[in-house]
Amino acid sequence: MALSGELIEPTASGALGLPHSTPGRVGRLARRLYRAGPAAWIFLAASLVLAYQVLVPLVTMIWTSFSSSQPGAEDFFSASSLTTSNYTRAFSAGFARAAGNTVVFTAGVTVVSAILGGFLAWVVVRTNTPLRRLITGLCLIRLLIPGVLPTVAWIGLANPSTGVLNRWLQDWIPWVHGPVLNVYSLPGMIWVESLDALPLTFLLLSAALRSMDPSMEEASLISGAGRLRTALHITFPVILPAILGTLILTVIRGFETFEVPVLIGLPGHIITFVVEVYTNTTGVPSDTGLASVYAVLVLAFCVCLIWLYNRFTRNTAMFTTVSGKAFRPRPANLGRGRWVTLAASLLILVFSIGLPLLMLLWASFSPPFRPIQPFTASGLSHFTLANYAGVFRNDTTVRAFVHSTFLAAGAAVIVVLLISIVAWVTVKTKIPGRKLLDHLAFAPIAIPSVLMGVSFLWFYLSLPVPVYGTLWILLLLYVARFTPVAMRVMSASMTQIDDELIEASMMTGSSWWRAFRTVALPLLKPGLLASALYVGVLAFRELSASVFVYTGGNEVVGVAMFSIWGDGSFTGLAAFGILVLLVVGVLSLVAAIVSSRFGVRK
Amino acid sequence: MIRVTGLVKEFAGGSVRAVDEVSFEVPTGELVTLLGPSGCGKTTSLRCVAGLEEPTYGRIEIDDRVVFDAARNIAVPPNKRRIGMVFQSYAIWPHMTVFGNVAYPLRTAKMKKREIHERVMASLELVGLADLAPRGAPNLSGGQQQRVALARALVAEPEVLLLDEPLSNLDAKLREQMRQEIREIQQRLGITTLYVTHDQIEALAISDIVGVMSGGKIVDFGSPERIYRAPKSRFVAQFIGVANVIAVNDVRPASENGSLQGATQMGSMSFHPDEAATPTGGQTAVLVRLEDVEVSRERPTADRNVWRGRVISVLFLGTHLDCILDVNGHRLRAQAARRTKLEVGEEVWVQIRPDHATALCDDVAGDGTGARPAKPTQTVPSAVAGAA
Helix, strand or coil, X not given: CHHHHHXXXXXXXXXXXXXXXXXXXXXXXXXXXXXXXXXXXXXXXXXHXXXXXXXXXXXXXXXXXXXXXCCXXXXXXXXXXXXXXXXXXXXXXXXXXXXXXXXXXXXXXXXXXXXXXHHHHHHHHHECCCCHHHHHHHHHHHHHCCCHHHHHHHHXXXXXXXXXXXXXXXXXXXXXXXXXCCCCCHHHHHHHHHHHXXXXXXXXXXXXXXXXXXXXXXXXXXXXXXXXXXXXXXXXXXXXXXXXXXXXXXHXXXXXXXXXXXXXXXXXCCCCHHHHHHHHHHCCCCCHHHHHHHHHHHHHHHHHHHHHHHHHHHHXXXXXXXXXXXXXXXXXXXXXXXXXXXXXXHHHHHHHHHHHHHHHHXXXXXXXXXXXXXCCHHHHHCCCCXXXXXXXXXXXXXXXXXXXXXXXXXXXXXXXXXXXXXXXXXXXXXXXXXXHHHHHHHHXXXXXXXXXXXXXXXXXXXXXXXXXXXXXXXXXXXXXXXXXXXXXXXXXXXXXXXXXXXXXHHHCCCCHHHHHXXXXXXXXXXXXXXXXXXXXXXXXXXXCCHHHHCCCCCCCHHHHHHHHHHCCCHHHHHHHHHHHHHHHHHHHHHXXXXXXHCCCCC | CEEEEEEEEEEHHHCEEEEEEEEEEECCXXXXXXXXXXXXXXXXXXXXXXXXCCCCEEEEEECCEEEEECCCCEECCHHHCCEEEECCCCCCCCCCEHHHHHHHHHHHXXXXXXXXXXXXXXXXXXXXXXXXXXXXXXXXXXXXXXHHHHHHHHCCCCCEEEEECCCCCCCHHHHHHHHHHHHHHHHHHCCEEEEEECCHHHHHHHCCEEEEEECCEEEEXXXXXXXXXXXXXHHHHHHCCCEEEEEEEEEEEXXXXXXXXXXXXXXXXXXXXXXXXXXXXXXXXXXXXXXXXXXXXXXXXXXXXXXXXXXXXXXXCCCEEEEEEEECCEEEEEEEEHHHCCCCCCEEEEECCHHHCEEECCCCCCCCEECXXXXXXXXXXXXXXXXX
8 A cells, every 4th residue: 555645646757766876986076075065964964864764774674585594683694694595485385376366466456446547537537527526536535545444344345254245235136145245355355455546546547648638639630530540549559658657556556565465365365475574574483584585576576667667657758749748638528428427437436435434434333343234224223432432442542643643743844854955955956966865865665665664673673772662663664664755745846946046046145055045945845844744644544564663562553453453343443443534634634725825836 | 712600619608708700711722820819719710610629609611511500500520621730739649650640641541552652751752851751750859840740731632721820839940941831832732721820920921811819809801911001900000010009189181192180299190091991089099110110310301290309219139220219208119220320319300101100990099108008918029929
């Protein structure tokens, strides 16, 4: 679920840059750095912090995969422990099964979410279907829902023994006996994950559709071609690169996603790479060797795909020949057909948002630790507030709320400070290597959060500093995890600050620092504010990285949801989840108001 | 021939009239330009002719074939209208080669391979791009894309050619060159052409007939020469070129050949009535082009329309001097010959020949506030930007 949140403003042009170092002549570089004065020291410090935060844990992860010892053990860092036995072990035991499941799951999610998301994008961008803004709005709201909740809601809806939908089907259709739907299967996993990936594919594909100049199609009509020929020979080939870019992002997302494989796949004995990483890390006894091999495989795969993505989107940039501006395509008049497209779109959204939310609400008021009644009046009569009371009586959930609030606020402040420095250095100074800093801050967006989690765990386990077992490791993790996300939100505001604005201020006699403070910072402020709130929202609900590094007593909201589920209390989780959604909803609303009020100018 | 009758296009459920009762004709083999500021309805009119936009009311005929008639419920789709069109963004398909782009209309028409090849190459030859045929479309410069778009529009030998601001994405030098090339090709093929632009110099240079549009209506329609010399309204006068608009009171017939006479701030002035009508109400405004204000040190021999003036400012523009004169308190803008070497503060003679001064009959109020009044539109030639 990691990529879902962070690509909130998808563009057709590739932005997932990977760092590439520029070889420089060391002496001259040092001299130029020296001349840059205090700015250079800040630059160096920021680079070191970013590199430490991301690269060192990843190196630890790779080291772990070649070590016969465990992180934290005495001989962990000695060269004598190096071995390739972890790899041979991994490739012999269950590898083919995990690989097969991962591939089928990922491919299925990619195809299904591309079809559903592509359909919604077409409806919203290219047709005159009513309620298009509502469709877009619901997709954006879906992005904010923590992945655990719809996943467990679908378990409640479609599990073979007590699933609400299963019982419905049996009650209403006479020839149906026994459960029809089984969420604990590959198709079930693909369905649930596709609905979760849907908003992302929708946003990316609608951006792709908007980026096409409508006169390309008109030129084809004028040339004598009909609608079908135009669609096949012009529309589809022109937006193909953007579609491929979207598909690659969906593949990455399916590959690294945590909630569905662990919550559905694991109990259903459908093991994927991410499940291997999770079970081998958190199981007792843990097998860091195997876990790290799978982690390295996931990382390698993601890096390859990001490289592919960059290639495709670079071609896209070349393909959008005239300008990169978003066009306003003339929507096709579907006539009566527009009610059909509206019904189909709403049906998709019912599956994606409506049913899961209804299920959660229903469950949150249902009597605890009993099978959940179908949505009927008799079920309504058993309604109780016990679950909500339970949330406030439970030490863990209350503690988790407090921890997550603190961590969200802390991460937001630190991330914004960090990216301000990065912005200051990369946009406004001429320090050599400043682009590298930009890349360092941005590249981790490609690293799955599961891998961030395990690499932090292993790194701080093997470090003699007492960070593991405290909240600080979570704070460090969130800062590393969300800096690139904030960079992405910020990048729009950053590019709008033209060099000449600063130079104009300096020409009036103000110092460089004064120019930055009085001209650049006020312009950056809306972006910084929006990033802070956005990081806050994401940090508040983070699960897939936190689940690896939390320890008893240091639970956060995401982990608390996860462990309530582990305790077998669906109704308790539902109540807690509804409360979390309320907090996230309010935070997002504030973020939306702030960014529209202070105008993230286009 | 294109004939448009009573064309109306409403948007947003009738609340906006982009095109309002427009009628005009493009005679066979001629080039008619629709000229106007952005939002005046010129592009919408063109798109209605193309069939990309469905008019609300009206009728459109192409070569005596009715392609649209709201009353009779006829609407021929764009792909059946046999027209060629060049778009403002060129709309060159990026996934095809130059050859593929130009061949597309012929392939759609299921022509034989050999014939396609011959005609595509002939068409590319026409726009001077024959050697670029195998190149990928994204690797073209702006001017080359423009040529490909033109070749593609012409390759199927359409009955009419439509051009929607084809030069607005090119830089100034190239624009001038392409302007000439398009006119040359149009005349060589003798193809009936409807051209849309917001650039008045482009319109004057390229057209047989110019139709000036404003607020969804055609406000003037005629030869470039006539539109420049005797525009129908103040709006047209100021949209095309730069001009002095002088308020005149107390208008009465002058002694000879139908000319008029009146009182201005500069003094008594003789001028010509508009072709259509004589100004009424005793006051009007008179249009004088900058190049028709004659500035000299010696007193001109004529006895009418000669005044003393003082030079307020002089700009050297290479071909001429652009100066502002104070004539009895009226600010008059003029173009003086480069060699006169006027100096600021100098006293000079000013002459405006009566047949170079034309009454603007729509300007009854005659508030002629000077060389560049702020209303209705303050328009400097190069400041008009954006598409309609």
